[in-house]
Amino acid sequence: AQTVTQSQPEMSVQEAETVTLSCTYDTSESDYYLFWYKQPPSRQMILVIRQEAYKQQNATENRFSVNFQKAAKSFSLKISDSQLGDAAMYFCAYRSRSNAGNMLTFGGGTRLMVKP
């Protein structure tokens, strides 16, 4: 079974600064998908960014980018020019490419606080 670990329960960043959230995962598969979801106080899960394991290029979405290190099984999220609205819980998630793995496996989350 796959596991996802987020080792930072809480992080804080000054507004307009950059912060990196860590995620590691354990799998025996070679092809899979990785995601970062944001959960604001409203509790709705919002997709931030996704990465296909077969792609070497790191995914980027505006101020959000990832550092995907497949050999190290590491998938960190970098938030540039942090904004107050970025304050939320962030979850890293894994999804197998095999037909049986149709669901997401989540890490325990990192609470990001943004200081004005």
Place this chain on the structure above:
Amino acid sequence: DGGITQSPKYLFRKEGQNVTLSCEQNLNHDAMYWYRQDPGQGLRLIYYSQIVNDFQKGDIAEGYSVSREKKESFPLTVTSAQKNPTAFYLCASSRGKFTGNTIYFGEGSWLTVV
């Protein structure tokens, strides 16, 4: 607007009662999921369904039941056998069986046992 609608937003259950959480989607998605989230923790999969009239147990299915009679609906029943049901429940959906499809979430339902 297309999306996933969960109801009720807040639900209180007495000991020994069964309750049903509703999940409806108008995204024409084939796959639907139920996750449970406990305070300060990540999401854990309860049940999922890839097609109408078929569903599979997730990691924590004990004490829960589901049905998938229509493509757009995937209700979750929390039975009296679930010993600690107080939690936040999230319904989700995605297109087809292709596992690269992004999973989208509803706004969730809070269940509290009183």
